[in-house]
Amino acid sequence: MAAPFLEVENLCKHFGELRAVDGASFHVGQDEMVGLIGPNGAGKTTLMRLITGILKPTSGTVRFKGEDITGQDTAKIVNKGIAPTFQVVKPFRHLPVGANVMVSCLCPRAKRRGDWVKTVELRARDALEFCGIADLALEPASVVSHGDLKRLEVARAIATEPELLLLDEPFGGLSPAETELMGKFLRRLHRGGRFGRLHSEGPAMVIVEHKLSDLMKIVDRVIVLSFGQIIVEGTPDEVVRNKEVIEAYIGKEVSSLVS
Amino acid sequence: MGSYLYRLYRGFQGEILAVPGRVIALIFVTLLFLLPHIIPHPLVLKIFSLAALFAIFAASWDFLSGFTGQLNLGHALFFGVSAYSAALLNVHLGVPPWATIPIGAIAGVIAGLLVGIPALRLRGFYLALVTLAFPIILIGVIFVFPDITGGELGLFGVDRLSGSRVLDYYIILLVATASILVMWKLTDGRSKIVRTGVILHAIREDEITARASGINTVRYKLMVFSISGFFAGVAGGLYAHYIRIAGPSILELFFSFQPIIWTIFGGIVTIYGAVAGVFILYPLVELVRLHPVGEIYRIVLMVLILIVVLLFMPQGITRWVRDHIEEICPRCKLINIRTRRYCRACRAPLRAEK
Ligand SMILES: Nc1ncnc2c1ncn2[C@@H]1O[C@H](COP(=O)(O)OP(=O)(O)O)[C@@H](O)[C@H]1O
Numbered sequence: 207m208a209a210p211f212l213e214v215e216n217l218c219k220h221f222g223e224l225r226a227v228d229g230a231s232f233h234v235g236q237d238e239m240v241g242l243i244g245p246n247g248a249g250k251t252t253l254m255r256l257i258t259g260i261l262k263p264t265s266g267t268v269r270f271k272g273e274d275i276t277g278q279d280t281a282k283i284v285n286k287g288i289a290p291t292f293q294v295v296k297p298f299r300h301l302p303v304g305a306n307v308m309v310s311c312l313c314p315r316a317k318r319r320g321d322w323v324k325t326v327e328l329r330a331r332d333a334l335e336f337c338g339i340a341d342l343a344l345e346p347a348s349v350v351s352h353g354d355l356k357r358l359e360v361a362r363a364i365a366t367e368p369e370l371l372l373l374d375e376p377f378g379g380l381s382p383a384e385t386e387l388m389g390k391f392l393r394r395l396h397r398g399g400r401f402g403r404l405h406s407e408g409p410a411m412v413i414v415e416h417k418l419s420d421l422m423k424i425v426d427r428v429i430v431l432s433f434g435q436i437i438v439e440g441t442p443d444e445v446v447r448n449k450e451v452i453e454a455y456i457g458k459e460v461s462s463l464v465s
Numbered sequence: 466m467g468s469y470l471y472r473l474y475r476g477f478q479g480e481i482l483a484v485p486g487r488v489i490a491l492i493f494v495t496l497l498f499l500l501p502h503i504i505p506h507p508l509v510l511k512i513f514s515l516a517a518l519f520a521i522f523a524a525s526w527d528f529l530s531g532f533t534g535q536l537n538l539g540h541a542l543f544f545g546v547s548a549y550s551a552a553l554l555n556v557h558l559g560v561p562p563w564a565t566i567p568i569g570a571i572a573g574v575i576a577g578l579l580v581g582i583p584a585l586r587l588r589g590f591y592l593a594l595v596t597l598a599f600p601i602i603l604i605g606v607i608f609v610f611p612d613i614t615g616g617e618l619g620l621f622g623v624d625r626l627s628g629s630r631v632l633d634y635y636i637i638l639l640v641a642t643a644s645i646l647v648m649w650k651l652t653d654g655r656s657k658i659v660r661t662g663v664i665l666h667a668i669r670e671d672e673i674t675a676r677a678s679g680i681n682t683v684r685y686k687l688m689v690f691s692i693s694g695f696f697a698g699v700a701g702g703l704y705a706h707y708i709r710i711a712g713p714s715i716l717e718l719f720f721s722f723q724p725i726i727w728t729i730f731g732g733i734v735t736i737y738g739a740v741a742g743v744f745i746l747y748p749l750v751e752l753v754r755l756h757p758v759g760e761i762y763r764i765v766l767m768v769l770i771l772i773v774v775l776l777f778m779p780q781g782i783t784r785w786v787r788d789h790i791e792e793i794c795p796r797c798k799l800i801n802i803r804t805r806r807y808c809r810a811c812r813a814p815l816r817a818e819k
């Protein structure tokens with residue numbers, strides 16, 4: 207049997223007494239789009255940060271394509287093909303939007319795997335065009351609207367030519383129309399076709415999200431996190447009907463779950 | 466051939482003649498190269514030789530502390546290590562200047578890495594304290610071996626750079642021009658030839674995002690430390706051979722603060738600001754020193770000028786000048802001279818019409 211694509215085993219992160227992530231185990235397949243949901247403070251962001259090495263886990267292992275990458279340097283992990291985005295957008299504010307993406311195009315992985323016919327500028331432009339913000343390429347990131355910064359986050363991540371995208375609340379703070387657009391766009395990105403290489407599979411994705419109804423439309427599988435532990439895993443339909451999930455959310459989101 | 470020359474001219478026109486800041490820089494450099502013919506006074510020549518050399522030194526501080534945001538309060542270390550290496554090799558072993566200066570620069574690189582490695586772990590205030598300590602430690606080492614290092618008096622009798630002061634001036638000026646151009650190119654975020662500029666800017670803005678973009682920030686920081694050490698070392702080696710002595714005064718606190726004052730005066734995170742700062746402030750202070758009272762109040766004067774300038778031009782003098790003569794096109798972001806109403810390339814109005 208081939209080793210699973212991403213394999214998280216018994217991952218723990220303790221902040222003093224607080225167990226932000228407490229023994230999470232799950233895996234993600236090479237062609238999967240997985241949703242990660244859970245109430246506020248459940249430890250979703252922390253879990254993402256553990257996988258990309260921004261935080262070092264207290265215990266447990268993360269394996270990517272059979273290789274142990276637990277606690278490695280973030281840049282190294284990104285160059286192996288896992289690209290994160292941040293919940294709170296963190297662009298290079300004084301750089302133009304185009305230069306923001308260009309930085310990703312300059313990482314060793316993007317240099318190696320990117321379209322070799324194209325200059326770095328053109329590659330950055332490709333990523334921006336794919337995300338629909340090519341017209342902002344020359345504007346400094348500090349003057350760009352929040353919705354466009356969210357897209358810039360994704361553009362910056364896909365410019366590293368990832369095989370696995372970890373998106374932390376990509377719909378956060380977006381209007382309903384923007385959310386729908388972003389959802390469709392992520393779906394299209396996952397289907398693959400043209401991005402980066404001429405023949406591309408499209409990256410696998412883990413999407414952390416609060417807006418459950420929008421998330422359920424686009425993912426294949428959902429993992430529910432509560433108090434740092436995975437309580438349920440299944441298809442969107444199964445999860446929506448699950449009693450534990452409804453309890454975890456104490457009914458407040460159930461209306462949106464069912465709709 | 467003709468069309469090639471024409472394209473070269475058009476490129477020159479678009480890249481330099483149309484940008485007022487660059488025209489000023491070009492005129493300034495031309496004047497510097499003509500200086501020995503315009504004012505052949507030895508004192509003027511000496512002041513400007515030292516200014517050119519300190520320009521490398523200040524630019525290397527800006528390259529390190531300005532561009533990575535890591536405050537180095539002991540930049541004199543790189544300068545001093547190199548000056549002493551060059552002087553020791555020259556005085557004791559008779560190695561000629563063309564060899565001692567590169568060796569000194571390499572000593573600067575090693576010093577840069579020596580400071581750079583702890584700097585990866587330390588931040589802000591703590592890093593500043595550690596960098597402050599390094600040159601003082603080196604002074605201690607120098608005082609322990611007075612027979613070799615000359616101790617408090619310094620190491621005398623270093624060879625001259627060349628036979629004549631005018632030739633010395635040209636050597637220093639050429640090396641300075643080349644060094645500063647290299648540092649400026651390495652930090653130019655718009656450059657299409659070397660890509661380090663945009664990465665350095667990114668690391669300064671947000672290190673975590675830079676790492677999440679797959680950039681090995683540790684490697685770039687060490688690179689910056691060693692390049693900065695290299696150029697500060699070049700300046701140090703030139704200095705030892707120009708004034709023909711390597712003394713402990715070049716490791717003192719004041720010597721570390723000078724590049725900081727010059728750079729902030731001229732405009733930090735620009736490279737050219739550091740250079741402008743040296744060429745304005747250094748000759749001014751040296752002229753004041755000619756008067757017996759000026760000698761004592763040199764530092765007070767420098768700080769006073771700095772405070773006044775920062776009150777009115779908080780971003781430094783070069784940015785202030787640029788803001789008054791240049792206008793960036795709101796559409797294509799090209800730099801235009803302020804007197805234009807429409808962008809020279811895309812014809813967009815530069816300012817809202819009244
Ligand atoms: N760096 C940190 N130090 C201490 N506690 C933290 C830190 N980061 C997160 N936490 C805590 O860990 C818990 C999980 O946070 P987080 O992963 O951000 O949740 P989510 O993204 O699911 O809303 C929260 O209670 C939060 O306060």
Ligand SMILES: [Mg+2]
Pocket residue numbers: 250251252293
């Ligand atoms: Mg979160």
